Amino acid sequence: MKTYLRSSGFIISQTFRASPRRTVITIALSLVMSAIPAMQVLAIAALVNSLKGAHAMGDVIVPLLWVVLIVGFTGPVRVACATIRLMAMTRAAAAMQTRLAHRVARMRPSELVKPATTTAIEKHNRAISEQVSYQFESLVAGVLEQTLAVVGVIIALFAFSKLAGLLVLLALVPTMVSAKILGGVQTRMWESLGTLFGRERYLRDLLVREKTATELSGLGTGERVADMVRSTWTDVVAARDKLSKAVLGMDWAIGAITTVLLVGAMGAVVVDMHYGPAAVAGVYGVMAAMASVGGAAGSIGVSVQNSPQCEGLRVFFADSGKQKRGEQVIVPTAERLAGANMQHRYPGAAVDTLRDVSVEARRGEIIALVGVNGAGKTTTVNALLGLTELSGGTVSIDGQTQAELSEDVWLGYFGLLTQEFGRYEMTIREVVCLGTPRTGITDEEVWAALESARAADLVRKFPLGLDTQLGEQWGGLGVSGGQWQRLALARIYLRDPAIWVLDEPTSAIDAEAEQDIFRELARTRHNRITIVVSHRAWTLKGMDRIYVIDGGRVVQRGRYEELMAEPGRFSEIFAEQLDGGVSRRPPVDQALGVAATSR
Ligand SMILES: Nc1ncnc2c1ncn2[C@@H]1O[C@H](COP(=O)(O)OP(=O)(O)OP(=O)(O)O)[C@@H](O)[C@H]1O
CATH class of the missing domain: 1.20.1560.10 (ABC transporter type 1, transmembrane domain)
Structure with missing residues (x-):
C-alpha cells in the first residue's frame, strides 16, 4: 500500500x-x-x-x-x-x-x-x-x-x-x-x-x-x-x-x-x-x-x-x-601511472585474463602494449582506466589509487581512444569538442587539433568547414572509417589530459597518414603520458618501453631493439611483419625518434 x-x-x-x-x-x-x-x-x-x-x-x-x-x-x-x-x-x-x-x-x-x-x-x-x-x-x-x-x-x-x-x-x-x-x-x-x-x-x-x-x-x-x-x-x-x-x-x-x-x-x-x-x-x-x-x-x-x-x-x-551531474573534469598533468600486479577474471571465465600484470609509464614517455588477439591488452587498458575491477593488484597515478579520488577526477586524467571509437553524427566542431568541458573554444584550437590528427585537410574541403554536419541520415556528409578515426584522435588532442590511452589509434588509417600521426604523437609527447596498443611493428620503434602481453601476463618488456635482439614472443609475433613488409616503410626512427619540440 x-x-x-x-x-x-x-x-x-x-x-x-x-x-x-x-x-x-x-x-x-x-x-x-x-x-x-x-x-x-x-x-x-x-x-x-x-x-x-x-x-x-x-x-x-x-x-x-x-x-x-x-x-x-x-x-x-x-x-x-x-x-x-x-x-x-x-x-x-x-x-x-x-x-x-x-x-x-x-x-x-x-x-x-x-x-x-x-x-x-x-x-x-x-x-x-x-x-x-x-x-x-x-x-x-x-x-x-x-x-x-x-x-x-x-x-x-x-x-x-x-x-x-x-x-x-x-x-x-x-x-x-x-x-x-x-x-x-x-x-x-x-x-x-x-x-x-x-x-x-x-x-x-x-x-x-x-x-x-x-x-x-x-x-x-x-x-x-x-x-x-x-x-x-x-x-x-x-x-x-x-x-x-x-x-x-x-x-x-x-x-x-x-x-x-x-x-x-x-x-x-x-x-x-x-x-x-x-x-x-x-x-x-x-x-x-x-x-x-x-x-x-x-x-x-x-x-x-x-x-x-x-x-x-x-x-x-x-x-x-x-549523484551530482557528471562533472567533466580534465586533469592536465601526471608524473607517473603505475599498474602493479594487476589481476582480473571475467565473470564465468575459467582462468584469469590478467595475471600479475605490472605496467608503468612516466610523463613524457610513450609506452606500447603489444600481443596477439585476446592476449589481454584491452583488459589491461581498462584496468588502468579503472573500468575493470581488479581481483588483485593496484593502479595509481602519482601514488594515489582510484579509491582515493572521485571517479570524475580519476577519469579526468585520461583521454581514451578505443578500438571502436565513437562515430558521433554531429557537426565537426561538436565532434571534436565533445571530449572537453571548456567553453569558448576558438576555431583555431579546433583546427590545431584537427591538424595534429591529420584531419584538417579533409575538413577544409567541406563547404561548411567546422560547421559541416556529419551523418547522411541527417542530411549531412558521410566520411570514411579512417576519417572518423582521425576525428576521434582530434578529440583527444583538444581534450589534452595527462594520460593518453590510444587503443590501435591508426587501425583504419592509411600508411602514409599513420606515419604522420605517430610522428606528431612523438613530437607532442613531453607533457603527457602516452600508452599505445599497436599491432604494427614499425610503430613500435622509438617507443620508450614495450610490454609484450601473452596469455594475460607480461612476458617481455624493453625497447624495440632490445626485444628484437632476444629470442621470445615479441620477435615471434613481429617476425613476419618485419620480413614481409616493414622494410618497405620509411625509417621509423625518423618517425618516432626525432621528438624534437615539446608541446
Ligand atoms: N567481457 C568479457 N567477458 C569475458 N571474457 C572477456 C571479455 N572481454 C574480453 N574477454 C576475454 O579476455 C581475453 C583478453 O581480451 P582482450 O580484449 O583484453 O584482448 P586483446 O589483447 O585486447 O585482444 P585484441 O588484440 O583482439 O583487441 C580474451 O580471451 C577475451 O576473450
Missing part, C-alpha cells in the same frame, strides 16, 4: 511538473465527473416522483431539464477532459524520457558496463512509453473519479435501500484482491521483459545502423536478424500472455461474484421500495453504482499492476538525486 501511494504521488507530481495547468484542470474536471452518476440517480428519482400524478409538461419540466442537462453535458465534458489529460500525459512522458536520458548520462562507466544496467534502462524506457505515462489516467480518471463516483452513488442509493448500497460496496473487494495478485505477476513479467526488450532493441539497431545494416544487406542476411527479432517478440508475447491469462481468469471470477451481488442489490431495492414505480430510480442507481464499481475496480486493478514499474522508475530517478 505504501509503495502504491508513493508511486502514485510520484506520477502525479511528474505530470504536474511537466504540465501544471493541465494537471489541475484534469483533476478538477474528474472531480466534477465523479458527481455525475449520483446526480443522474437523483435526477431520475426526481423525474419518476414528478411523473406520479403529472398531467402536463409543466409538471415535469424541471426534473426533465435536469436529466437532459446532466446527460447532455456528460459526453462533451468527458471528451474535453480526456483530451486535456492526454496533453498532460504526453508532456509527462517527454519529461520522464528526458530525465531518464540525463540519469543514464550521469552514470559512471563502471556502472554502465554492468549488464543489469542496460536491462534496467531498457525496462524503464519501455515502461514509460507503455505504462507509466498512462498511470496518470488510471489514477485520476479511474481511481479518483470512479471511486468518488461509487461513494456518491452509494450515498444516493442508501436513500432507496441500505442493503443494496452495502452489496454494491462489497463488489469492490474481489477486484482489490485480484489487483494485488496481478501486481505480483506484473512485476515478475517486467523483470524478464527488461532483458528481452534490450535484445530486441539491439537486433533492430543492427538492421538500421549504417555499418551493420550495410554489412548484413551485403551478406544478404538481414532477414535472419529480422527472424531473431521475431523470436524475441515471441518470447515477449509469451511473457505477456502469462499476465493476460491471469487477468482473464480473475475477470471471470470477478464477473460471477459481481453478478450475484447485482441480483441481490436489485432485489433489495425492489423490496425496500415496496414494489412501487420509484423502484425504477433505485434499479437505475444500482446499475450506475455497479458501472462505477466496475470502472473504479478496473482502474484500481490497472494502477496497482502498473505501480511496481512506476515505483522502479521513481527509485531509479531518486538514485540520481544522490
Whole structure:
C-alpha cells in the first residue's frame, strides 16, 4: 500500500511538473465527473416522483431539464477532459524520457558496463512509453473519479435501500484482491521483459545502423536478424500472455461474484421500495453504482499492476538525486601511472585474463602494449582506466589509487581512444569538442587539433568547414572509417589530459597518414603520458618501453631493439611483419625518434 501511494504521488507530481495547468484542470474536471452518476440517480428519482400524478409538461419540466442537462453535458465534458489529460500525459512522458536520458548520462562507466544496467534502462524506457505515462489516467480518471463516483452513488442509493448500497460496496473487494495478485505477476513479467526488450532493441539497431545494416544487406542476411527479432517478440508475447491469462481468469471470477451481488442489490431495492414505480430510480442507481464499481475496480486493478514499474522508475530517478551531474573534469598533468600486479577474471571465465600484470609509464614517455588477439591488452587498458575491477593488484597515478579520488577526477586524467571509437553524427566542431568541458573554444584550437590528427585537410574541403554536419541520415556528409578515426584522435588532442590511452589509434588509417600521426604523437609527447596498443611493428620503434602481453601476463618488456635482439614472443609475433613488409616503410626512427619540440 505504501509503495502504491508513493508511486502514485510520484506520477502525479511528474505530470504536474511537466504540465501544471493541465494537471489541475484534469483533476478538477474528474472531480466534477465523479458527481455525475449520483446526480443522474437523483435526477431520475426526481423525474419518476414528478411523473406520479403529472398531467402536463409543466409538471415535469424541471426534473426533465435536469436529466437532459446532466446527460447532455456528460459526453462533451468527458471528451474535453480526456483530451486535456492526454496533453498532460504526453508532456509527462517527454519529461520522464528526458530525465531518464540525463540519469543514464550521469552514470559512471563502471556502472554502465554492468549488464543489469542496460536491462534496467531498457525496462524503464519501455515502461514509460507503455505504462507509466498512462498511470496518470488510471489514477485520476479511474481511481479518483470512479471511486468518488461509487461513494456518491452509494450515498444516493442508501436513500432507496441500505442493503443494496452495502452489496454494491462489497463488489469492490474481489477486484482489490485480484489487483494485488496481478501486481505480483506484473512485476515478475517486467523483470524478464527488461532483458528481452534490450535484445530486441539491439537486433533492430543492427538492421538500421549504417555499418551493420550495410554489412548484413551485403551478406544478404538481414532477414535472419529480422527472424531473431521475431523470436524475441515471441518470447515477449509469451511473457505477456502469462499476465493476460491471469487477468482473464480473475475477470471471470470477478464477473460471477459481481453478478450475484447485482441480483441481490436489485432485489433489495425492489423490496425496500415496496414494489412501487420509484423502484425504477433505485434499479437505475444500482446499475450506475455497479458501472462505477466496475470502472473504479478496473482502474484500481490497472494502477496497482502498473505501480511496481512506476515505483522502479521513481527509485531509479531518486538514485540520481544522490549523484551530482557528471562533472567533466580534465586533469592536465601526471608524473607517473603505475599498474602493479594487476589481476582480473571475467565473470564465468575459467582462468584469469590478467595475471600479475605490472605496467608503468612516466610523463613524457610513450609506452606500447603489444600481443596477439585476446592476449589481454584491452583488459589491461581498462584496468588502468579503472573500468575493470581488479581481483588483485593496484593502479595509481602519482601514488594515489582510484579509491582515493572521485571517479570524475580519476577519469579526468585520461583521454581514451578505443578500438571502436565513437562515430558521433554531429557537426565537426561538436565532434571534436565533445571530449572537453571548456567553453569558448576558438576555431583555431579546433583546427590545431584537427591538424595534429591529420584531419584538417579533409575538413577544409567541406563547404561548411567546422560547421559541416556529419551523418547522411541527417542530411549531412558521410566520411570514411579512417576519417572518423582521425576525428576521434582530434578529440583527444583538444581534450589534452595527462594520460593518453590510444587503443590501435591508426587501425583504419592509411600508411602514409599513420606515419604522420605517430610522428606528431612523438613530437607532442613531453607533457603527457602516452600508452599505445599497436599491432604494427614499425610503430613500435622509438617507443620508450614495450610490454609484450601473452596469455594475460607480461612476458617481455624493453625497447624495440632490445626485444628484437632476444629470442621470445615479441620477435615471434613481429617476425613476419618485419620480413614481409616493414622494410618497405620509411625509417621509423625518423618517425618516432626525432621528438624534437615539446608541446
Ligand atoms: N567481457 C568479457 N567477458 C569475458 N571474457 C572477456 C571479455 N572481454 C574480453 N574477454 C576475454 O579476455 C581475453 C583478453 O581480451 P582482450 O580484449 O583484453 O584482448 P586483446 O589483447 O585486447 O585482444 P585484441 O588484440 O583482439 O583487441 C580474451 O580471451 C577475451 O576473450
